Amino acid sequence: MLKLIPQPQRIEKLSDKLFSISAIKLGKNNLCKEASEDFLLFCALPNSQKENIIFITDHSLHNEEYIIETGNEITVSSNSAFGQLYALQTLKQIVFQCKGQIPHIKISDKPAYPFRGFMLDVGRYFFSVDDVKKIIRRMVLHKLNVLHLHLTEDQGWRIEIEKYPLLTKIGSERKKTNFNHRPHSGFYTKEEIKKIVDYAHSFCIKVMPEFDIPGHSRAAIACYNNLTCFPRPLPVADHWGVKHDVLCVGKESTMQFVYDILDEFFEMFPDKYIHIGGDEVPKHRWDLCPACTAKRKELGLNTSDELQFWFMNKIKDYCKEHGKQVFMWSWDLEEASILDTDLGFTKCGDMNTGERPFIDTSTKANYIDLPYGYISLKDTANHKVYSGNALGVEAALWTEYVPNMKKADLMSFPRTGCIAETGWNSSCSWESFKEKLDFYYGYLDKNNIGYAKPNKANPNKLRAKLSILLFERRQLTWEGLHNIFDDKKIEKIAKNQ
Numbered sequence: 001m002l003k004l005i006p007q008p009q010r011i012e013k014l015s016d017k018l019f020s021i022s023a024i025k026l027g028k029n030n031l032c033k034e035a036s037e038d039f040l041l042f043c044a045l046p047n048s049q050k051e052n053i054i055f056i057t058d059h060s061l062h063n064e065e066y067i068i069e070t071g072n073e074i075t076v077s078s079n080s081a082f083g084q085l086y087a088l089q090t091l092k093q094i095v096f097q098c099k100g101q102i103p104h105i106k107i108s109d110k111p112a113y114p115f116r117g118f119m120l121d122v123g124r125y126f127f128s129v130d131d132v133k134k135i136i137r138r139m140v141l142h143k144l145n146v147l148h149l150h151l152t153e154d155q156g157w158r159i160e161i162e163k164y165p166l167l168t169k170i171g172s173e174r175k176k177t178n179f180n181h182r183p184h185s186g187f188y189t190k191e192e193i194k195k196i197v198d199y200a201h202s203f204c205i206k207v208m209p210e211f212d213i214p215g216h217s218r219a220a221i222a223c224y225n226n227l228t229c230f231p232r233p234l235p236v237a238d239h240w241g242v243k244h245d246v247l248c249v250g251k252e253s254t255m256q257f258v259y260d261i262l263d264e265f266f267e268m269f270p271d272k273y274i275h276i277g278g279d280e281v282p283k284h285r286w287d288l289c290p291a292c293t294a295k296r297k298e299l300g301l302n303t304s305d306e307l308q309f310w311f312m313n314k315i316k317d318y319c320k321e322h323g324k325q326v327f328m329w330s331w332d333l334e335e336a337s338i339l340d341t342d343l344g345f346t347k348c349g350d351m352n353t354g355e356r357p358f359i360d361t362s363t364k365a366n367y368i369d370l371p372y373g374y375i376s377l378k379d380t381a382n383h384k385v386y387s388g389n390a391l392g393v394e395a396a397l398w399t400e401y402v403p404n405m406k407k408a409d410l411m412s413f414p415r416t417g418c419i420a421e422t423g424w425n426s427s428c429s430w431e432s433f434k435e436k437l438d439f440y441y442g443y444l445d446k447n448n449i450g451y452a453k454p455n456k457a458n459p460n461k462l463r464a465k466l467s468i469l470l471f472e473r474r475q476l477t478w479e480g481l482h483n484i485f486d487d488k489k490i491e492k493i494a495k496n497q
Contacts, residue, residue, distance in 0.1 A: 002093075002094065002097070002098075002103070002105070003093075003097060003435070003436040003439040003440075004090060004093050004094075004436075005093070005142070005417050005420065005421060005436060005439075005440055005443075006142065006143060006417075006420045006421040006423070006424035006425060007421060007424070007425055007432070008090065008107045008108070008109040009108060009109050009110060009425070010107065010108040010109070011105055011106075011107050012105060012106040012107075012108075013103070013104070013105055014069075014070075014104045014105055014106055015104045016104070017103075017104040018101040018102065018103060018104070019070060019071055019072055019101070019102045019103075019104065020100055020101060020102075021045070021052075021074075021095065021100055021101075021102050022045065022046070022100060023045055023046040023047060023048035023049075023052070024040065024043055024045045024046075024047070024048055024052065024053060025047055025048035025049070025050060025051045025052055025053070026039070026040070026051065026053050026055075027051040027053055027054040027055050028055060029055040029081070029084050030055075030080065030081040030084060031081050031084055031085060031088075032081070032201075032202035032203075033202075034199070034202040034203065035081075035085050035088070035140075035202060035203055035204075038137070038140070038203075039088045039091070039092065042092050042095075042446075042447075043092070043095050045095075051073075052072075052073050052074065053073070053074045053076065053091070054073055054074070054075045054076070055075075055076050055077075055078070055084055056075055056076065056077045056078075057077075057078070057079065058077040058078065058079060059079055060079075061077065061078060061079040061083060061110075062079065062083075062110050063079055063080050063082055063083070064080075064082045064083055064086060064110055064111050064114075064145075065078065065079065065083050065109065065110035066078040066083035066084065066086055066087040066090075066107075066109055066110070067106065067107065067108050067109070068087050068090060068091065068105075068106070068107040068109075069105075069106045069107075070094075070102050070103065070104055070105055070106075071104060074091065074102070076088075081204055082145075082204045085140070085203065085204050086109070086143050087109075089140065089141060089143055090107060090109065092141075093443060096442075096443060096446055097439060097443075111143065111423065111424045112423070112424060112425055112426035113385075113390065113391060113392030113393065113423050113424075113426065114145075114391060114392060115145070115146055115359055115391040115392030115393070115394070115423075116143065116144045116145050116146065116392050116393060116394075116420065116423035116424065117144060117145070117146035117147070117148050117208070117359065117392065117393070117394035117395070118135065118138075118139050118144050118146070118147060118148065118394065118395045118397070118416070119148035119149075119150060119346075119361070119394055119395065119396040119397060120132065120135055120147065120148070120149055120150065120397055120399075121150040121153070121369075121396075121397060121398045121399040121402075122149060122150060122151060122156075122158045122186075122399070123150050123151065123152060123153025123154075123155055123156050123157075123158060123212070123216075123219075123399075124153060124155045124156065124398070124399040124400050124402075125177070125184065125399040125402060125403045125404070126156065126158060126172075126184070126185065126186030126187070127399075127405070127408075128186070129188070129192050129195055129196060131404075131405050131408075132147075132149075132196050133196070133199055134405060135147070135408075136196075136199060136200050136203060136205060137203070137447075138412070138413075138416070138447075138449060139203075139205060140203045140204075140205070141443075141447060142416060142417065142420035143420060143423075143424055144205070144395075144416075144420055144423070145204060145205055145206060146205065146206050146207075146208055146273065146392075146394070147200050147205050147206070147207045147208070148208045148210060148275065148346075148394060149196075149207060149208070149209050149210060150210045150212065150275075150398075151188075151209055151210055151211065152210070152211055152212050152213075152216070152217070152219065152220065152277075153212060153216050153218075153219060153237075154216050154217070154218035154219060154236075154237035154243045155174055155177075155218075155219065155236065155237045155238070156171065156172055156173075156174060156184070156185075156186075156187075156219050156236065157171030157172050157187065157219040157220060157223070158172060158186065158187045158188060159187060159188050159193065159209075159268075160187060160188065160189045160190050160193075161260075161261055161264050162190075162264065163260050163264065164223070164224065164257070164260070164261070166223035166224065167219075167220060167223050168187040169223075170222060170223045170236070171219040171220060171222055171223045171236060172185050172186060172187040172219075173185035173236060174219075174235075174236045174237065174238050175235070175236075175238055176238050177238070177403070178239060178240055178400060178401065178474065178477045179473070179477065190268060193268045193269075194268070197268070197269065197270070197271075206271040206272070206273060207269055207271055208269075208271065208273035208274060208275055208327070209265055209268070209269045209274060209275065210274075210275035210276070210277060211258075211261055211262065211265060211274075211275070211276055211277065212275075212276070212277030212278075213247055213258060213276055213277050213278070213315070214246045214247035214249055214277075214278075214281055214308065214311060215242070215243070215246045215247075215277065215278075215279065215280050215281035215282070216243070216246075216277060216279075216280065217245075217246055217247050218234060218236060218237040218243045218245060219236045219237070220247075221234055221245055221247075222234050222235055222236045224257070226251075226253065227247050227248065227251075227253075227254055227257060228245045228246065228247065228248055228285065229245075229248040229250070229285040229286065229288070229289035229291065229292060230245075230285065230288075230289070230490050230493055230494070237479075239477040239478065239479050240400050240474045240477050240478060241477070241478040241479045241480065241483075242280045242282060243282075243479070243483075244282045244284050244285060244483050244486065244487060245285060246281055246282065246285060246286075248285070248286075248289060248291055248292060249286070249292065249295065249307060249308070249310075249311040250286075250289055250290075250291030250292035250293070250294060250295035250296075250307075251291050255314075258315060259318060262274075262315075262318060262319065262322075266322050266324070272323065272324060272325050273324065273325055273327065274319050274324045274325070274326055274327070275326075275327045275328065275346065276312065276315050276316070276319070276326060276327070276328050277328060277329060278308070278312050278328035278329050279328075279329035279330075281308055283304035283305065283308075284487055284490070285490065286304040286307060287304055288490060288491065288494040289494075290497060292304065292307060295307065306338060309338040309339055312328055312339060312343065313338075313339060313340050313343065316328075316340060316342070316343045317340075320342070325344065325357075326342075326343055326344065327343075327344040327345065327346050327359065328343060328344075328345060328346070329345070329346050329348065330345040330346065330347045330348055330349065330358070339356075341355055341356050342356075342357075343356065344356060344357040344358055344359070344391070345357075345358040345359070346358070346359045346361045346394065346396075347359065347360055347361060347362075347386055348361050348362065348363045348367075349362075349363060350386065352388070355388075355389055356388075356389065357389050357390075357391050358386070358388060358389065358390060358391065359390070359391055359392055359393065359394050360385045360386050360390055360392070360393045360394070361393070361394045361395075361396045362383055362386070364379065364383065365379055365380045365382075365383030365418075365419075366380070366383070366393065366394060366395050366396055366419055367396050367398065368380075368395050368396065368397050368411050368412050368415045368416065368419075369396070369397050369398040369399065369400070369401065369402055369411055370471070371467035371468060371470070371471045372452060372456055372457055372458070372459050372464070372467060373459055373463065373464030373465060373466070373467035373468040373471075374467075374468060374471070375415070376457065376458045376459065376464075377414055377415055377418065377430070377433075377452075377454075377457040377458050378430045378458055380415045380418040380419060381418040381421075381428050381429060381430040381433045381434075382428075382429055382430050383418075383422065383428075384427060385422060385426060385427075392423050393419055393422050393423040394419075395412065395415070395416050395419045397411065397412060400474065401471070401474065406450060409449055409450030409451060410450055410451065410452055411452075413444055413449055413450065413451035413452070414437065414440055414441070414444070414451050414452065414457060415457070417433070417440055418433055421433065437454070441453075
């Protein structure tokens with residue numbers, strides 16, 4: 001029995017015949033050079049004199065749908081390069097486990113959801129262009145189709161903006177990271193962003209950039225301190241934790257800053273998706289700020305929460321005018337109905353999104369930066385997509401404690417295999433996935449991808465508690481006391497204004 005991840009929708013056994021495949025030559029197709037070479041390099045078979053993987057165009061098929069039929073030749077029916085690419089990913093796994101003796105089968109396959117994403121946070125720890133390309137190749141293997149790049153954070157601004165050069169000159173560097181005193185820096189030039197986007201497109205992957213506002217903005221505020229309600233020198237954040245200085249949305253100058261950034265984002269990222277953050281926005285500064293208070297009065301708003309809804313809707317409208325489908329992080333507020341229904345959520349919890357489109361990024365299953373003691377492989381495999389208007393699923397790799405590709409692989413795999421299976425089939429289960437786990441580990445080895453071994457991915461109680469204890473050292477790097485003292489200072493400043 002073939003073991004495939006994600007599991008195809010339908011596999012038919014046509015006969016008991018086995019067909020030998022000792023050489024390969026791809027027929028005419030719509031794939032980019034990188035995608036074709038990737039397949040041939042993986043198979044590592046001699047070049048056949050005759051084309052023996054034949055591509056057939058079938059306009060009745062969905063854009064990402066494909067049909068494989070094996071025999072002396074292998075035929076791939078599809079409507080586009082997307083279907084052809086996904087067929088080759090399935091064929092990789094067949095070639096790998098069948099060792100040259102291909103069963104006589106027909107596979108009919110298509111995804112359950114149009115959005116199957118992987119979120120890489122480069123704000124906390126910067127990942128090089130080569131590392132991002134490695135992430136893209138890992139996504140391809142799992143038929144994931146949206147790379148979500150979290151580009152702006154309290155701890156670092158990671159993208160060149162020509163109109164605001166200090167964002168990378170100052171905002172891309174922090175003096176130290178959690179638990180050490182080594183500086184950390186890095187950002188992508190516009191040329192490098194183009195390389196990332198072009199490389200992703202060659203593998204049929206869209207890129208969704210994230211400009212996280214109005215919170216998680218300390219790196220930007222460190223560069224241009226007038227962006228916050230009470231301007232004063234502030235460094236790029238060194239440590240974990242929610243920061244109380246956020247963008248002042250009562251100032252027209254802040255709004256213009258956001259529009260200017262978005263204009264350059266629109267030029268760099270041509271795909272339809274964009275993410276505007278929106279989570280973890282303390283309102284302490286807004287409640288005291290004369291500009292924010294005046295803006296609430298002008299708009300007839302009662303609370304600072306309503307002011308954030310107004311701001312998110314306004315930014316959404318600006319993005320929508322430029323042809324973008326906009327997402328923000330969900331958060332648990334009853335007044336969320338004030339948000340426009342066409343502003344989508346990346347949904348982390350059980351919040352009711354109504355008819356609003358959302359991407360399932362469950363903190364209980366898909367936050368793959370969390371230790372396996374919090375989220376085991378079983379937890380990820382058994383997660384069911386939240387009910388409602390789901391567009392798909394996303395693996396979320398936050399990097400407060402993921403400084404490099406070695407740690408990224410350890411946290412991402414094998415959990416990403418389960419998330420990919422859920423996104424492709426709308427469901428996964430531990431009972432079905434564990435039957436394929438030995439194959440999957442071998443396949444990851446073949447692709448030079450690191451992973452957590454079974455005893456770590458599904459830890460016993462002692463190992464789980466230990467992993468949680470080690471992770472919760474982050475509490476030692478939380479700036480909670482600093483926030484309390486700083487809030488008192490701001491209160492005094494506000495009283496004297």
